[in-house]
Amino acid sequence: MGRKILFVTTDQQRYDTLGCNGGQLARTPVVDALAHEGIRYERAIPQSVVCMPSRATMITGQHPSTHGVWMNGVPLPTDAPSVADTLLRAGYRTALIGKAHFEPYFDAFGRFLENTLGSVGTTPPGGTHRGFQHLEMATHGVMGNLHYARWMRENHPEMLGQFYATVDADLQVNSAGGGDTGAPQVKVNQVPRDWYHTEWVADRTIAWLDGLDTDEDWFCWMSFPDPHHPWDPPESEMGRVNWRDVDLPVGYPTSPAAREALLDAKPRHWRLWYDGTLVSNYEAPARWVPATLTPDQVREVNARNAVEVELIDEALGRVLRAIAARGWGDDVDVIFTTDHGELQGDFGLLFKGPYHVDALMRLPLIWRPAPSAVVPPAVIRRPVGLVDLAPTFCTIAGVPIPNTFEGTALPTDPNDSRDPVLTEWDSALFGVDVHLRTITHDDVVCTTYLPGTVHDGTEGELYDLADDPLQHENHFDDRSRRARRDDLIDQMRTLRPPETSPRRALIAPV
Template identity: 25%
Template sequence: MPKNVLFIMCDQLRWDYLSCTGHPHLHTPHIDRLAERGVLFDRTYVQSPICGPSRMSFYTGRYVSSHGSTWNNIPLKVGEMTLGDHLRPLGIRTALCGKTHMTADVEGMRRLGLAPDSEIGVLVSQCGFEPYERDDGLHPDGPRYPRNAAYDAHMKDRGWQDENPWQSVANSAEDDDGNILSGWFMENADKPARAADEDSETPYITDRAMDFIGEAGDTPWCLHLSYIKPHWPYIVPAPYHDMYGPETHLDPVRDACELTDPHPVYGAFTEERVSKAFCDDTTRTKVLTAYMGLIKQIDDQIGRLMAFLDEQGRTDDTMIVFTSDHGDYLGDHWMGEKELFHDASSRVPLIVVDPSPEADATRGLRSDALAEAIDVVPTILEFFGGAEVPHIIEGRALQPILHGKADTIREVAVSEYDYSMRDVRRRLGVEIRDARLTMLFDGRWKYIFAEGFRPMLYDLETDPDELTDLGADPAFAKVSAQMEQHFFDWTRRLSQRTTKSDAWIEERDTTLGEAKAGILIGYRNEAELREAFAAVDPKNIRTKATRKAP
């Protein structure tokens, strides 16, 4: 059987809301089983704590400031190499079931004459994936978000004739009088969705993934199964809607000291509507009930999927990558949503199951090596035997750790955030070009460079909950300076020369290459040219300059 990869991504799944990562009440035995079969990378950070730019880094293996898709709906520019672009020349079918949050570079495609419905146009528009079924899981009424016709048809087949079943069935509840209660309103989060479990989004997209695997035949494949939950709207069907009551909820990680003279950017985000909502204990309790139920539903579907792989005889030749695009504050640090760099937001689960015999010695390992989202692409590429392309891919393959040959692969993890699209920028009076944050974490110190403001600094050794910002404390100026040096070193990386590799440059005969082509720069006469050639190639010193005219 050929090698295959199943690349599973959840949306907005916190790193610590699995039993294998320490949650005391939310039991996820099927995901735990993946950790037992592979390596759990316990300190993995995304390249941006928001959907679009994070995913573009997952798919390109490049930092946000390299690929340029800095926020949701900012296109990934035509020409950026993606996972599919690296795998297709190897004969690997690279497909999508679920979400990418990709926005196509329509202007760039038009400029290059690429028709959106052409073979290459589709791939460019879909992040390099064959769209077996794309479903970004955001289909409210309105022109901005096109509906998923396949899911609509599925729901109609199940007896739902609603015009928009995503909105009114899968993500809404119903009261005793038959009134529809929108899942967008957080007060409805503890009610069961109108959809039955088997009709809802997570089982549906699992079914579609199994359809792909069953149809794939002997062609090696990489399937990106991208779940759209536990991302909001926070609502889940029965029986998951009331599995996790308040007695199972963790207290919010926050302290009043965080709001005493906070960093201006952090303080502005705590004033956002969603942050205020999560500071209401009643609202938070309802949301956590749904959030935990959504994760339990995902775990059950992972169980179905793994059983299907076993039935298909694919388990022993399929690498499995399980992760999330970012976390969810859930009221921690007086915040909701994501977007800043506390672990609740920027740290994600990452489990890699490598079926290769070389990985047998590390099965069940919980690695504390710093890993990044951009490491997924080179890890998959190496699994399929692809050549390294470090001038394009900035991530690092995880095989040295998977195969027990190394304990670490980097000194610092880096994450970036462009908040220019947020009202926070306007309230702070920050210019668009300056609305940038960059986080660097070295395993102890988490440093956030904030353009135009002082830095933020947290010591996760003495303050693992990240409650005390040391960025304004003169006693830690030296630490801030050291972390700033890491930032300076990182910004000096060469990331835009992607058309030619270092190896190509190394192989060029820079000393005499141009002279061999007849371009003679710096030579005073023909004797000097012949002397230069004789020094490196004494048996063949005849050049274009010495040939006689016919």
């Protein structure tokens, strides 16, 4: 009997939303305790700041340029490398419960198993899908044919209308506002907490674990759809955080002039989006103009986000108690992270897009090794990537790391040296294309831009994270930093894997 793995992901969660990372708003005692007992990573970086490419990196252990999921709407091939498959072949039982999103949600022709399995069951045809023997899917809300949506339709149809409609009648990400402030993607939701998807994911995880024999090894990816927008947690829980008492985030400049000055010092698409002149990516509501965001809307979004984070923490606590009750407590590794961050008011913006700053790039990552492995607690300050997760799972399981994996098992020693971490953005949608290449090396993050709709390929961003944690000072064109900048760009070119060619087709918006 070996070490079992509970891989917990959330969706679109900022680093600073956890108590152990200095967060003040949400109470997260369960994750905080895991961090205290285990390893807390202070600079975990995604290889893409949107869902599908980032999740493809987690499962394949590859950068987007290798796995080929270069933007949302590009499906990961079903025969792509999968760490779940590696573990399955090593004798592990495998499950994915919650949000997968390796395949597009917009699937009118029902071509993708993620969208069709819900009407068949929980075991994929042929026994496995991407190495998972058991899949039960959920996403934000109750649309579509995923398991959670079907469960809600069959058991609580009267509650379907309580959830925010994530897309509008024109199939665009919905910009409709709600709550007390009219903030976009906010809705008062009267669904009872027990029926909310966070609880459902925990319930289904516990049910799957209950079906296993005590001596089996298992890998369970428990994937919460929150705190990704829409921000429509059960209204019964909103008393936890009064949005009127929420401080504005330090990254939110309260004066419009200050916001605009910051945005003007960055490549053009920042300000163009803020003004509503350019929407470069599908993930942000096409009809919403960030310049209209009010301080109270930021407060309400952050309050709702905090409630969602608390519910996840409590759901995780419930799963950990179930694991302990099975007698597995000493032999389970828990890894908690997310796929990318959320702007959540920084620079006067919400949602996500081609913006490689901490709001989207600095992620919560906690690894609580199995107590039986006797790994000392640590805090790792050097950058690590989500690309390092798959090799970490292999190391935990004691199986060789496939040579298709590009990362390195996460360090447990603060003094371990690491390669810099790479992040990339590519989007090309209805006449607008944007391309970023980023390297994070210790306390410096450097982004270069490729030619695109609003960039000529000379733009860049260079931030000193130690001196400028809010990334307000762009040093890319500073003479005094040129040597450092050029060295980072050279390293990026050396480290970046060659791109998959030809580029995989974009076949859906998301």
